[in-house]
Amino acid sequence: MKITRLHGFKDMFHPETQRLRSVEDTVRKVFERFGFSEVIIPVLELSETYSTGLGDTTDIVQKEMYTFETKGGEWVSMRPEGTAGVVRAYIEHSLHRKSPVTKLYYSGEMFRHEKPQEGRQRCFNQIGAELFGSRDPLADSEIIAMLWLAVTELGLSEHVELELNSIGKPAERELYKKALLEFLSQKKDSLCENCRNRLTTNPLRVLDCKTDTCVELTSGIPFSIRDYLSEQSNGHLDALLRSLEEKSIPHRLNPRIVRGLDYYTDTVFELTTDKLGSQNAVAAGGRYDLLVGRMGGPETPAVGFAMGLERILLLLEKTGTRRNSPGKKQLVCIIHIGDEAREKAANIADDLRRKGMRVETEYENKSLKSQMRKANRTGAAYSVIIGEDELRGKVFSLRNMKTGEEKTIPLEKLAALGGHGDFRKLL
RNA sequence: GUGGGUGUAGCUCAGCCCGGUUAGAGCACUUGGUUGUGGCCCAAGAGGUCGCCGGUUCAAAUCCGGUCAUCCACCCCA
Numbered sequence: 159m160k161i162t163r164l165h166g167f168k169d170m171f172h173p174e175t176q177r178l179r180s181v182e183d184t185v186r187k188v189f190e191r192f193g194f195s196e197v198i199i200p201v202l203e204l205s206e207t208y209s210t211g212l213g214d215t216t217d218i219v220q221k222e223m224y225t226f227e228t229k230g231g232e233w234v235s236m237r238p239e240g241t242a243g244v245v246r247a248y249i250e251h252s253l254h255r256k257s258p259v260t261k262l263y264y265s266g267e268m269f270r271h272e273k274p275q276e277g278r279q280r281c282f283n284q285i286g287a288e289l290f291g292s293r294d295p296l297a298d299s300e301i302i303a304m305l306w307l308a309v310t311e312l313g314l315s316e317h318v319e320l321e322l323n324s325i326g327k328p329a330e331r332e333l334y335k336k337a338l339l340e341f342l343s344q345k346k347d348s349l350c351e352n353c354r355n356r357l358t359t360n361p362l363r364v365l366d367c368k369t370d371t372c373v374e375l376t377s378g379i380p381f382s383i384r385d386y387l388s389e390q391s392n393g394h395l396d397a398l399l400r401s402l403e404e405k406s407i408p409h410r411l412n413p414r415i416v417r418g419l420d421y422y423t424d425t426v427f428e429l430t431t432d433k434l435g436s437q438n439a440v441a442a443g444g445r446y447d448l449l450v451g452r453m454g455g456p457e458t459p460a461v462g463f464a465m466g467l468e469r470i471l472l473l474l475e476k477t478g479t480r481r482n483s484p485g486k487k488q489l490v491c492i493i494h495i496g497d498e499a500r501e502k503a504a505n506i507a508d509d510l511r512r513k514g515m516r517v518e519t520e521y522e523n524k525s526l527k528s529q530m531r532k533a534n535r536t537g538a539a540y541s542v543i544i545g546e547d548e549l550r551g552k553v554f555s556l557r558n559m560k561t562g563e564e565k566t567i568p569l570e571k572l573a574a575l576g577g578h579g580d581f582r583k584l585l
Numbered sequence: 586g587u588g589g590g591u592g593u594a595g596c597u598c599a600g601c602c603c604g605g606u607u608a609g610a611g612c613a614c615u616u617g618g619u620u621g622u623g624g625c626c627c628a629a630g631a632g633g634u635c636g637c638c639g640g641u642u643c644a645a646a647u648c649c650g651g652u653c654a655u656c657c658a659c660c661c662c663a
Contacts, residue, residue, distance in 0.1 A: 162654085165655080217660085217662080218661085218662080221586090221661095222662085270661095272660090272661070273659090273661090275658070275659095277662095284663060363661090419662095429663095435657090435658085436659085440663065441663070442662085466663030467663085468663080470663090493621095493622085495621060525621085526622055526623095527617085527623075528616080529623090530624095531622095531623055532623085534624055541623085543621080545621055546621085547621080555621095557622075557623090559623070559624090
């Protein structure tokens with residue numbers, strides 16, 4: 159039996175790894191412009207970090223976490239998302255004492271035991287940001303502005319939509335939920351089977367259903383969550399909307415948005431696309447004013463979001479969005495003929511690499527033709543050829559692979575080549 | 586957890602319905618096309634337990650059953 163990777167896990171190789179890192183880098187730089195600094199936290203935490211953080215009843219905690227007992231008898235879980243761990247670290251290091259506002263971002267792999275499908279893996283990368291210490295709507299607005307700038311710099315702003323909503327405080331939400339339940343129960347028969355179950359599990363989710371009859375039914379609801387929000391929550395939402403208008407950030411108020419995590423209060427938002435099938439969210443977040451307190455820290459308001467890097471990659475691919483890649487250094491291939499030349503080639507390669515150049519050479523004796531083919535295939539800009547003739551004359555042949563131009567040059571010139579090793583000057 | 590699709594060379598796939606000699610193609614790889622020069626072209630070569638197990642049959646990649654893997658969709662989510 160061959161050993162294979164775990165179901166739902168992916169190996170990633172060259173051009174893709176580069177694309178992912180470049181997306182990550184772009185986003186990271188935007189975050190830093192907003193004054194966020196990176197936090198690196200463990201992939202493994204005590205399970206209660208997530209059960210109290212995300213809520214016992216959430217799907218993530220109930221059935222999607224990789225949880226196991228350590229030899230020491232502790233129950234631990236692989237992180238299914240970033241916020242809970244960042245909050246734990248925020249509390250553990252008493253960051254609230256160091257500064258009234260703390261802005262942190264993280265990037266890394268998350269683990270969820272879900273059924274994999276397009277745009278959904280059991281291990282995926284998220285980059286996310288959390289702002290602690292402000293309950294002002296301007297903080298929400300800044301977080302959203304940062305997300306928007308990130309997708310703009312990624313070239314994706316045309317392909318995504320920013321949807322937001324307020325789900326108020328738990329007590330307000332409960333009232334709304336109750337009213338919703340009452341309304342929906344009366345029309346139970348026109349709901350899809352799923353939604354009939356949701357009535358007992360999570361009535362808010364019915365709003366999210368895509369079934370035609372459910373959409374029709376829910377769009378006829380004569381009241382909205384805003385009717386149940388406190389003056390403060392409504393004011394918060396209004397102020398946020400106003401700020402987004404002023405920053406000209408396109409957005410859509412969508413009263414149907416509900417989030418899967420318990421910790422959100424007031425603002426929730428999603429960055430969605432219609433180009434990834436049912437995996438339509440590429441980033442999501444919101445405000446969570448109660449979480450720090452709930453996890454044992456001082457009452458601290460906070461807002462944040464996370465972005466799925468693989469989904470961003472998929473979206474870039476599907477929309478044919480070109481990103482200018484950082485551009486690799488030009489490659490030089492050292493080609494050798496004969497044992498003596500082979501060793502010489504190894505030394506020249508080493509020398510040029512110390513000078514900062516990108517250099518390839520063949521380890522074994524191969525024909526000139528095959529080495530040239532390889533140089534061509536790997537996209538070398540120049541070839542340095544060391545054969546018996548060159549060795550005897552203490553020279554090397556330098557070939558420009560694009561033009562085919564070739565010249566014989568004394569070896570000392572190679573040694574005297576400056577830091578950048580500009581071969582153009584030699585030709 | 587539920588439903589559907591697909592498993593044949595490193596990759597993308599044909600062949601399967603209508604069982605039958607050494608299981609194919611393209612790409613990639615290796616070597617060569619007269620002495621030490623790449624790209625195009627040409628030739629040769631290497632590479633496969635036809636996912637696995639069992640059944641039917643004189644004979645199975647092909648038919649049947651099971652199993653595993655993977656993908657897609659639902660659920661949920663980034």
